[in-house]
Amino acid sequence: MKTKLVLLGTGTPNACPNANGPSSAVVVGDRAYIVDFGPGVVRQASAAYFNGIDALRPDLLTVAFCTHLHTDHTAGYPDLIFTPWVLERPVPLKVFGPKGMQHMTDHILKAYETDIDFRINGFEKANESGYRVEVTEIESGIIYKDDRVTVEAFPVSHGTLECYGYKFITPDKTIVITGDTAPLDIVAEKAKDCDILLHEVEYAAGIFCREPKWQKYHREVHTLSTDLAQVAKKANPKLLVTYHRIYHMNIQDNRKNLAAEMAWRDEAILDEIREAGYEGYVVNGKDLDVF
Numbered sequence: 001m002k003t004k005l006v007l008l009g010t011g012t013p014n015a016c017p018n019a020n021g022p023s024s025a026v027v028v029g030d031r032a033y034i035v036d037f038g039p040g041v042v043r044q045a046s047a048a049y050f051n052g053i054d055a056l057r058p059d060l061l062t063v064a065f066c067t068h069l070h071t072d073h074t075a076g077y078p079d080l081i082f083t084p085w086v087l088e089r090p091v092p093l094k095v096f097g098p099k100g101m102q103h104m105t106d107h108i109l110k111a112y113e114t115d116i117d118f119r120i121n122g123f124e125k126a127n128e129s130g131y132r133v134e135v136t137e138i139e140s141g142i143i144y145k146d147d148r149v150t151v152e153a154f155p156v157s158h159g160t161l162e163c164y165g166y167k168f169i170t171p172d173k174t175i176v177i178t179g180d181t182a183p184l185d186i187v188a189e190k191a192k193d194c195d196i197l198l199h200e201v202e203y204a205a206g207i208f209c210r211e212p213k214w215q216k217y218h219r220e221v222h223t224l225s226t227d228l229a230q231v232a233k234k235a236n237p238k239l240l241v242t243y244h245r246i247y248h249m250n251i252q253d254n255r256k257n258l259a260a261e262m263a264w265r266d267e268a269i270l271d272e273i274r275e276a277g278y279e280g281y282v283v284n285g286k287d288l289d290v291f
Helices: 041-050 077-086 101-111 113-121 185-190 205-209 212-221 225-235 258-275
Strands: 003-009 023-028 031-035 063-065 093-097 133-137 141-145 150-158 161-169 174-177 196-202 239-246 282-284
Touching: 003 041, 003 196, 003 239, 023 041, 023 174, 031 041, 041 077, 077 093, 077 101, 077 113, 093 101, 101 113, 101 133, 150 185, 161 185, 185 225, 196 225, 205 212, 205 258, 225 239, 225 258, 239 258, 258 282
Parallel strands: 031 063, 063 093, 093 133, 174 196, 196 239, 239 282
Antiparallel strands: 003 023, 023 031, 141 150, 150 161, 161 174
């Protein structure tokens, strides 16, 4: 019953063709725990399933955690609620997240009530439980526990939004997932000596091409590569994985070789982390990577 971290989406709000919306899965044996649900989440889970991760078969997706309510982390929420149900998920989806999670859920179910009614009372005769959602609005501390995993939520800083990181403790691994955050000592504390730290990052040199207002914003609510190095030095994870990489480049120009532009910035980010003094093992996570 080995634990794996599967990256379903490593992107940002940018509509990048090779990085889906932020989402990851902690997989313990035949059970998967989803963290965030950006655009494309269920199809990415299906892709992982067809790559051999049996726990990510879409109808088996029953437990999810949300770091915060930004659209890039939640635009796939209706997909996660309804697509597995259409594929005959027999039980409600359990979702844990910040204040506002219930409000968002109620309105999604309201928006799709015509579809729900048709599937239950029309020709399909779908089950009457798989579309339901059991929401728990969380505070800091242990928020979930079963025979496979204990999940601790801790506060992170992303502007004025209520945001949480998550620490997963399984029989063989400790995995910490930050969501979007400024660099924080609490992340280093919760991730101390963990097996995997999945942390957002932005290209430090690239920030200087932005307008002053955007430089200020990004410094306050995200983590520069140079600052991530300091967090990681304190945390000392066995493996540091970056995701939600902010490149500070124009993603919406099809005259450029987007993959090549991103590739050299990926290497530059790793160089910045190392040059800032972090000597541990660090990789840039890509969609459908498994650790």
